[in-house]
Amino acid sequence: MKAIGFTKSLPIEEAQSFELFEVDKPRAQGRDLLVKIAAIAMNPVDYKIRQSAAVDERLADPKILGWDACGTVEAVGESCSLFKEGDLVYYAGDLTRPGCNQEYQLVDERIVGFAPQHIPVDAAAAMPLTSLTAWELLFDRLQLTKEKDAGKKILIIGGAGGVGSMAIQIAKNLLGLEVITTASREASISWCEKMGADQVVNHRDLLNEMKKAGHDPVDYILDLVDVNQYWEAMCDLIKPQGKIGSISDPAEPVQLRDLKAKSVSFHWELMYTRSMFQTADMQRQHQILNKVAALLDSGELQSTLKQTLRGLTVANLKAAHQTSEAGTMIGKLAIEF
Secondary structure, eight states, X not given: OEEEEBSSOOOTTSGGGSEEEXXXXXXXXXXXXXXXXXXXXXXXXXXXXXXXXXXXXXXXXXXXXXXXXXXXXXXXXXXXXXXXXXXEEEEOOOTTSOOSSBSEEEEEGGGEEEOOSSSOHHHHHTSHHHHHHHHIIIIIISOOOHHHXXXXXXXXXXXXXXXXXXXXXXXXXXXXXXXXXXXXXXHHHHHHHHHTOSEEEOGXXXXXXXXXXXXXXXXEEEESSOHHHHHHHHHHHEEEEEEEEEOOOOSSOOOGGGGTTTTOEEEEOOTTHHHHTTOTTTTHHHHHHHHHHHHHHHTSSOOOEEEEEESSOHHHHHHHHHHHHTTOOOSEEXXXX
């Protein structure tokens, strides 16, 4: 089968930043599904791993990236019980295994969901990673519920990206929160409003912009950009006994003692934790994806797909990485095979 990967961490403009190659089609065993991939989507994790996985020396075998996919189950392992051949599925995969930049992929059924039935495969492929991340942040880490939290305020730093787009929708539509998010460009502001944000503030002077808008303090904050950059503002803006959640990778230590006086709790979220550590609740991702699919089909959530490229080619993967690396992505970019 055809696959695209890299053996050396190179600037995306370099000719060998990605290579097309052939590998044996894998066989499903245990709880693995063999999925014939129809579409994939781009996430920042893709280019971050491409930039860092083989800096000092060339890899013996190409590394295959990609952690958002939609496709059809071609075969099931002998221990599978959740799916059968022919099922249309979507998933975000496992960081420790080969990704979806290939024609077929093995994936553990416990982190796979039935794909939405009423949206195209590229729109479905754009959803798993960001939906899981936002859902886990709000429900599993911050443990918010509509019953106790409706009407409270949440600040989402970085609303126009993939995770932010889903966090806005889930916070507003499923939890009934008042959603304030950040953006600075006209296009990103418009996108956040389309996703359901009640108000958009400029992140370039976050503390003063929030106070000017009358949103000091807030009950909850999600950092989806850079916890170091916004730490002082978050510590100031959060209510006593509030909660802060983050998915960013801080370059410097986070001074959690700054939260002590307010008794504020801090929560990390990494969508890959369950699959990386084979946690006892790993199958919750299957359940979350099924819930998200139903909400997409009912219209309560909308796909955040913004752009689709056609064909599993080196040129398309390079273009997707260039777009994501630019740091101005709005919503998601997919590649339909």
